[in-house]
Amino acid sequence: MPAKDKLKVTKPSAQEFTTRDAILEERRRCATDFAYFAEKYCKIRNKDGEPVPFKLNRVQRDLLAMIERQWASDRGYVRIVVLKARQQGFSTFMQAYSYWWLKHRSTKQAFVVANLKKVSEALFTMLQYTHKMMPEKMRPKLSKGSVRQMVFSDLDTSIEVDTAGAEDLGRGRTLNLAWLSEVAFWQESTAQKNLQSIIVACPKKKNSIVIVESTANGVSGAYYDLYHRAPGNGFEQFFSPWFYSEDYTDEDYGPDFGVDSTPGELTIEEKELMAEHGLTLGQINWRRGEMLRAETHEDFMREFPATPQDAFQNSGSPLFSPVHLETLRKAAVNPVKRLHYNEADDVFEERKDRQGDLTLFEEPVKGKVYYIGADVAQGTGRGDYSIAQILDEDRRQVGIYRSNKIDPWFYGQVLNRLGRMFNTAEIIIEVNAVGHTAKSRLSREFHYPNLYLRVRDEKVSDEYTDNIGFDTNRKTKPLIISRLQDAVKKGNIIVNCPVTLDEMRTFIRTDAGGLEASPGAHDDTVMALAMANFIHKGKREPLPLDLIEESFLPAY
Known part of the structure; x- marks a missing residue:
């Protein structure tokens, strides 16, 4: 000074x-x-x-x-x-x-x-x-x-x-x-x-x-x-934001800085920043210098954000853009019902306290096509949750079942009722570990007619019961996650559940290249949603009505 x-x-x-x-x-x-x-x-x-x-x-x-x-x-x-x-x-x-x-x-x-x-x-x-x-x-x-x-x-x-x-x-x-x-x-x-x-x-x-x-x-x-x-x-x-600080400017630039068709021409990003936030050439010049000193572009954005989305989008390695997730959050609708599964009557029903593991954002519509992605947990009351994500034919999340107290055997019964309630929706169930238990009951005891069959060597195995469900591994997981990323980026999916959106925010790519929840967070809703999105075929003709018991509609 x-x-x-x-x-x-x-x-x-x-x-x-x-x-x-x-x-x-x-x-x-x-x-x-x-x-x-x-x-x-x-x-x-x-x-x-x-x-x-x-x-x-x-x-x-x-x-x-x-x-x-x-x-x-x-x-x-x-x-x-x-x-x-x-x-x-x-x-x-x-x-x-x-x-x-x-x-x-x-x-x-x-x-x-x-x-x-x-x-x-x-x-x-x-x-x-x-x-x-x-x-x-x-x-x-x-x-x-x-x-x-x-x-x-x-x-x-x-x-x-x-x-x-x-x-x-x-x-x-x-x-x-x-x-x-x-x-x-x-x-x-x-x-x-x-x-x-x-x-x-x-x-x-x-x-x-x-x-x-x-x-x-x-x-x-x-x-x-x-x-x-x-x-x-x-x-x-x-x-x-960084540009609120008066010291974050550098007026030491030449007369051609920022002029088109010169070495100092502004980038598209810099022009957008100037237009949106009213930045000066001095501030842009300072920003360029700091970005050169930062180890990565992400480091600069985290330490000198122009918007909250900049700070968190570039902190760590999130798989889903916070900007896109914020768009989804603003468009989300409130639940219309919360239902509890009554085992004695094999029915989903409302309780007086309006609590329940099944949250509906839209009630089932007769004739509509639905897809359900099911993730299976131990059901100990701690740790991971058993999740069923329900998408309609327009890729709108119309419901989610979420419980960490349901054991895998009983979950097979719940999935049977849930699938039939949504017009015998196609169900893709993860069969890693305890998932086999839920899958076995769903297919062998309840003979659920619309289960996803995984493909082996581009052909469906003759022993289809052995191939029911989705095997999550280092090859298949990136595939379904990338498809969900693409759907979110293109605006082709609607997610209404705040828990799902929160877990999508904390779903990251680790330094070792793994795809998982951040430490202390969960990713059960993300995996179930990714599976439902993976099997989604868009609008199609529903199953013949003779496969849908009339008693399941419209009552639950």
Whole structure:
């Protein structure tokens, strides 16, 4: 920074506080105007290491506006989950805001958690610096705390800075403010428990604050779930794209930069960014430089996203584009019924509590053609689910059966009723491991007439019962997943179930090339949907009515 542009730092003179009324008036303004307090009393170090007033940038002002709006709302407390680009000043804002908030309140407890020890130590150092640079008349009395704790004895207020990793960070605490930094990079084994315990430790009462912030890091995990479940989980999303940072521009470019038919001609992507977000050539030039320094294009998009979709689409290796999945989510319809299987009467029926393992987005229509993809689990009440995905002739998901408490033998009976309920739909059932049990009962006991037969050497084996079902292996799995990818990309499939869409978001290609759910996530709904899509033939004539028992229609 040139010397002439440096901000001159002067501490408030003693004359400003010569009278009690002057002190009280200043304190009142500081207590109600954080931006004023920050610029006048908080000091940060510039690139030369010199103290300068903390003046809020655009991103910090926008976040402050959201905080104040939530404060002023009827509920009166703050819950925000932040998705950000790198180095936009959130740590600086956090420590100054936390200090200001505690300084003007009594009997409050604040907790700041960072992803790494060195980061938490740096944050605590920033807090200490803010306190040190405060004018004596404005500085609360500091008593001795722990290694990373500040205690204001005259206010009975404290702030503690810790590092994520240990289990149950929030257990036994009652907090009023929690600022959780880079949560997407918290230790995976404890991130969900720690995040939840800290949120619970900060009751939803007036003036309480919980702010969770991070750059993106994959399409699963505690932070990913918290961000994508907002606002249904009580949090409000805050996104700050890279171009909101004033420093992210490079004006050192030639007169022909960005001009057509020159070496500096803009790419289609750059032109779209300029048109959509109003970017300058300086910002595009900066972006080019950063992309050259990044290891991969995906790394740049994750750390400097222009949209939330950029951040998560390019974090990790998701198989299904978040952009396309978001389109599906917006077009999804609500369930029309939830049904429970009554074994005694061999029928699906509604219960008074409207709960059930079968969710219908459209009731069966006589004469329509349906396809069912069935994935089979152990039914222990833990782990994987038995899934039946139901597609109609237009590739619309009209229903889903989902249970982790049904054993494979009983599941064969449920599939028999489900298939006949949907006009004797063609059923493709995975026969790996326990799938053989469900398949055997479905075919041999119930003699279900419309089961998928896998092909061997391009011919259907004469012993068709041995070839019923789908064998998922390293050759067939990529095939059905790629077909589902293609259907999603082209908009040829409608998915209504939010669980299915969530599992599609967390379905990834591993570093070893495997296709599976992200750690801690499930992929049962994805596999069942992929199988149903695999056998889908489009509209065709239904089976002869003599194969469909009239008693199955329209009653269940």
